[in-house]
Amino acid sequence: MKNDLLKSFDCAEERVAQIVSNALQSADDGELFVEYSQVESLMFDDGRLKSGNFSCDQGFGLRSVAAEAVGFAHSGDLSEAALLRASDAVSAVTRGYTGTYAAAPARTNKHLYGDENPIGSPGFAEKVQLLQRVDSYLREKDPKVRQVSAALAAGWQVVTILRADGEIVRDIRPLTRLSITVVVGEGDRQESGSYGAGGRRGFGEFIAEDSWQAGADEALRQALVNLRAIPAPAGTFDMVLGAGWPGVMLHEAVGHGLEGDFNRKKTSAFAGLMGKQVASKGVTIVDDGTIEGRRGSLTVDDEGTPSGYNVLIEDGILVGFMQDRQNARLMGVKPTGNGRRQSHAHQPMPRMTNTYMLGGDKTPEEIIASVKKGIYAVSFGGGQVDITSGKFVFGCTEAYMIEDGKVGAPIKGAMLIGNGPQAMQRVSMVGNDSKLDTGIGMCGKAGQSVPVGVGQPHLRMDQMTVGGTQT
Secondary structure: OOOOHHHHOOOOHHHHHHHHHHHOOOOOEEEEEEEEEEEEEEEEEOOEEEEEEEEEEEEEEEEEEEOOEEEEEEEOOOOHHHHHHHHHHHHHHHOOOOOOOOOOOOOOOOOOOOOOOHHHOOOHHHHHHHHHHHHHHHHHHOOOEEEEEEEEEEEEEEEEEEOOOOOEEEEEEEEEEEEEEEEEEEOOEEEEEEEEEEEOOOOHHHHOHHHHHHHHHHHHHHHHHHHOOEEOOOEEEEEEEOOOHHHHHHHHHHHHHHEHHHHHOOOOOOOOOOOOEOOOOOOOEEEEOOOOOOOOOOOEOOOOOEOOEEEEEEOOEEOOOEOOHHHHHHHOOOOOOOEEOOOOOOOOEEOOOEEEEOOOOEOHHHHHHOOOEEEEEEEEEEEEEOOOOOEEEEEEEEEEEEEOOEEEEEEEOOEEEEEHHHHHHOEEEEEOOOEEOOOOEEEEEOOEEEEEEEEEOOEEEEEEEEEOOOO
């Protein structure tokens, strides 16, 4: 029933199409984005179910684009009256303006994920029992465990995109995630570790016993490592970054700077550098929304454009940006399938999907062995980035000293400090083990959050600034 959202309005589908066509008559582009979504989350904390939430939402967003101007209105009321009011609002940007309505996005027969709603299976009681087993398993595993938090979250989003030319694009998007955090302690000292996994698929593989136990073991391992960690030194060090989740540094420090809107407005540190060497040779970074079942993947973006495999930096040369339809047209290039929005109540903008660095020719062992004295950052936590300057700060959640080419004592409190474009010039070795994260990423931009993926191989970065806690 919810698959054909245009029938959810209180008027005929033909009437909806007529209103949209009239609203966008003089526009360069635009669309009616209709959404129905369900979200469920369960949190087990401190030995009991702490929260259980379920919500449904529906609504539409109507957008009219005239050159750089955008008219946008949204409503949770799927009625002819609400659509007419939205039409009046968005048509204001085309008064006195005559545009040429852009050609529709290319069609696609690809389906990168199934359409089954993951919220219904397993049932609520089974999910609670699973979270309880995670809690019991970790508490019995090690006497140092003081606190366990485990959570399951699922979403199911159905979208229909109607253009003024009558083109209709539909997509059904599942999303699941398992998260585990454990706190361990000795005396007055406490440290934590975490693990998460997810994607655009059902819970099946994530909640299989061998899978969640492996995740719980990984969270406990990280916590125990941090429990014996010594304060991190401050200074300038050669660094080795681990494979997978440390790609969040690329996502923040480089990826956002390669989104089309920041470069069109020349507010990115990469603005004006197309075709220039912006990273070391051997560094190739792509944004790929076409990987089946991945958290950041999309069959079509939120403007109806099929997602793509987009090379951003190739062998150190800047070769492309991520584009939505508006910025692509204004910059004279093709859209790349990166027009994304959080919901019907938000406008689309250029956003990442799965952004990662391709592998090189070095083994992780070679890279570590090449460092006389440095730091090995296995995992990152939160960070801050300034898009205009490219400056970033990232906290390491698991890191070690490297002494004479060997991994030494774990350290805590290490902060990686740098500048995105400059940091990419400091990459001196690229590993052959590129991989994506386990499916936990969320990206924020202009108040909107969307699921994403990150990844990279092991990297050596020379003479990076590290903030530490060693006194």
